[in-house]
Amino acid sequence: MKFSTAFARALLAPVLLVLVTVLPALAADLPDLEIPYEKFRLKNGLTVIVHEDHKAPIVAVSVWYHVGSKNEPAGKSGFAHLFEHLMFNGSEHHDDEYFKPLEKVGVTDINGTTWLDRTNYFETVPKPALEMALFLESDRMGHLLGAIDQKKLDNQRGVVQNEKRQGENRPYGKVFDEIQSALYPEGHPYHHTTIGSMEDLNAASLEDVKSWFQQYYGPNNAVLVLAGDISVKEGRALAEKYFGDIPPGPPLVHPKAEIPQHASDTRIIMQDRVPQARIYRAWAVPGRTERATDLLDVAGVVLGSGKTSRLYRDLVHDRQLATGVSAGVQPFELSSMFMIRVDVRP
Known part of the structure; x- marks a missing residue:
């Protein structure tokens, strides 16, 4: 329609x-709802947003990359989400699980998500652990590839494929796949779902990992958000300290598409044990x-x-x-x- x-x-x-x-x-x-913040940009293109809230001695850290499943080329569906998983498997200066050191210092709400337009990573830490969190985030932004090998790729491929099986085996689990592919026609960046196909996940290679990271995970395609017990002055200094020396990635051209137009209604009937x-x-x-x-x-x-x-x-x-x-x-x-x-x- x-x-x-x-x-x-x-x-x-x-x-x-x-x-x-x-x-x-x-x-x-x-x-009136007003959430005060200050926004600035580092020389390498990283956008930084700082919101001060000193009610509790904690800081919420999140990094948003402007890349999602809409950026996946044909034959690479599911790769944005697969790459998100690899970001938790260690970087060059911390070649171990991302969660371990932060759990020891009281981290909460730590995870990552992938969707059509973006991928984000986040954690909330006590104020004394803020620099640890920023070090880990900056290391996987600037120094990831040296820590990724075939074993890690195969392991996370299996994890993602199992997530896909679990999602599809839930009641009504395949509905959104059908709606999305019917509403957004073939060739539209939203035609395929974020979880991808088993065939495309099986085909993902280390070369794909390298290419995706180099193209989309530069600071010029990211936003760092610091919210909590932190001043703008502190936030600027810490952003420069941990992210300022990461070189920018290549200039990016993001997909464009019109709102799909349908000459008639599309009706789909699905059978399931619900x-x-x-x-x-x-x-x-x-x-x-x-x-x-x-x-x-x-x-x-x-x-x-x-x-x-x-x-x-x-x-x-x-x-x-x-x-x-x-x-x-x-x-x-x-x-x-x-x-x-x-x-x-x-």
Whole structure:
């Protein structure tokens, strides 16, 4: 379906009256939300964001790389996520599991995630352990390849493939794969899912690891965020100390794509061993920074967020056709997805 103002009006029509009535009252009651921060850039292109919050002696550290599964070429699906796993297997000056030293000093909330547009790594540490965390993050940004070998690649390939099996064997586990490939046509950067195919994962090589790291993991394609018991002055000095000497990667050209247009609806019927039928409706809509997507996000809350939402009251409470309803936007860089999900009453 082509996204248009007509579509937006049709989808928003049932909720406009509610928004007009409710939002002014909410605005009067809620204070303005302001999260102060300072943003600067190092000479090598690394963007740094510092947010001061001295309520507790901890600092949240996160590094965001502007690369995800949309950057994978044909035949390399799943590689962005596979590479994320390799980032936890040691770097040249700490050739051991990334978690070990941080666990000894009280780290919390440590992990990494990969999605269509980005890959991020994060940990929250006590203030005295901040420099350890920054050393480890900078070492895997600037000095990873010397620590990666075939054994580590094969090990993490197996871990990722097992994650894929676990995800697909859950109830409704293959639905999103089908929706994504149907909504975003072949050739679109979002056509394939982040987990990738078994065949492509099996084909990943050490040369692929080297090429991916050199192309996408330079400081000029990353954002370092420091939030917590730290001043902007401290943050600037520590960023320079640990990241300032890492050379930038090559100039990057990120994929571009239009919002997919469909001449007619696509209907897919899937069979699975699940407790009840589930209906999904999905639309390709503008990217996450567009105003139309913000409006659709509000519409999703009104339509399908909680037991007082329009669709829940109609389908679950009043007509008793369903046991659950949700609606909302999955925000992506090139083209977001608006989805409605209904769990049909058995």
